[in-house]
Amino acid sequence: MKKITKKTYLDWYENMLFWRKFEDKLAQVYINQKVRGFLHLYNGQEAVLAGALHAMDLTKDKMITAYRNHVQPIGMGVDPKKVMAELYGKATGTSQGLGGSMHIFSKEHRFYGGHGIVGGQIPLGAGLAFGDKYQGNNAVTLCYMGDGAVRQGSLHETFNMAMLWKLPVVFCCENNGYAMGTSVERAANHTDIWKLGLGYEMPCKPVDGMKPEVVAKEMDEAMERARRGEGPTFLEIRTYRYRGHSMSDAQHYRTKEEVAKKQEEDPIDYVLHQIYDKKWATEAEIKEVNKRVKDLVSECEKFAEESPYPDKSVMYDVVYDQDNYPFLPHKL
Numbered sequence: 001m002k003k004i005t006k007k008t009y010l011d012w013y014e015n016m017l018f019w020r021k022f023e024d025k026l027a028q029v030y031i032n033q034k035v036r037g038f039l040h041l042y043n044g045q046e047a048v049l050a051g052a053l054h055a056m057d058l059t060k061d062k063m064i065t066a067y068r069n070h071v072q073p074i075g076m077g078v079d080p081k082k083v084m085a086e087l088y089g090k091a092t093g094t095s096q097g098l099g100g101s102m103h104i105f106s107k108e109h110r111f112y113g114g115h116g117i118v119g120g121q122i123p124l125g126a127g128l129a130f131g132d133k134y135q136g137n138n139a140v141t142l143c144y145m146g147d148g149a150v151r152q153g154s155l156h157e158t159f160n161m162a163m164l165w166k167l168p169v170v171f172c173c174e175n176n177g178y179a180m181g182t183s184v185e186r187a188a189n190h191t192d193i194w195k196l197g198l199g200y201e202m203p204c205k206p207v208d209g210m211k212p213e214v215v216a217k218e219m220d221e222a223m224e225r226a227r228r229g230e231g232p233t234f235l236e237i238r239t240y241r242y243r244g245h246s247m248s249d250a251q252h253y254r255t256k257e258e259v260a261k262k263q264e265e266d267p268i269d270y271v272l273h274q275i276y277d278k279k280w281a282t283e284a285e286i287k288e289v290n291k292r293v294k295d296l297v298s299e300c301e302k303f304a305e306e307s308p309y310p311d312k313s314v315m316y317d318v319v320y321d322q323d324n325y326p327f328l329p330h331k332l
Ligand SMILES: Cc1ncc(C[n+]2csc(CCOP(=O)(O)OP(=O)(O)O)c2C)c(N)n1
Pocket: 066, 068, 116, 117, 118, 119, 145, 146, 147, 148, 149, 150, 176, 178, 179, 180, 245
């Protein structure tokens, strides 16, 4: 695995803080109705992404996830200004403003969405891995899903084939405790989600998702296994989402005290403590980082605000179009 150094922690702090503040900004502009539709935020889960990115080979590995998908593409290298613009529905967005919150996508950065159907991305993730194996690319796909998605049939069908064909994929369940308002305890008679891998003899284990170095280590082992041709791994990464399922969630299913208790384990505070403990940065240096983060978030907001909406004419350019399937008169 790439070494975890002072620079890793400093980068983790800056990136995770940026993701957090980027999403806080989204929550704010959503309330002001600049961003519409659904909005599912990632606050609290940042260490899962930070650790995974450390283990990935960002020159060739792929990532796919569900609808809680704004910061992952940024981690993969997509310009955050374009992600913000996509959420605003602006022409400068990652999908020209036509995808919106749940559908961030960048083929160039090997980020394959952004999927609204719970569990829908699981077979697609295996498909990406199948493509890489078939073409001999030695790349690995990281396929995220929520604790709700693991109860979908698509996971089980995919696990079977992924093991049968030893596909280079890491299945990563981000167990944040809830699927909308349904807790893991209410959804199934066992709460050790990682054990679902046992039925397929897939290597599997639970992972502390609040510490990026723990995630990085487990993710690295899984990715290396896939790279050696030994097939998939299933990790249940235990984390927590601080905000509601989406912006319209009144959160009657949990108490404020529960959320506050979990926030005591905050992954960004944790990384900052490591930095201060080891004297890797002074308070003044951290203040500079905080300012950089704040400025970049403002830059993203300004870019999105000032960008134009897509021209109405593109509406018909992005629907399915095939010469011998002429039901719709496109390109009016
Ligand atoms: C097939 C399908 N069923 C139901 C829904 C409605 N729905 C949207 S999100 C969600 C909960 C999923 O929770 P989880 O997988 O734990 O992901 P999280 O939101 O916690 O990230 C449900 C039931 C859907 N989008 N797709």
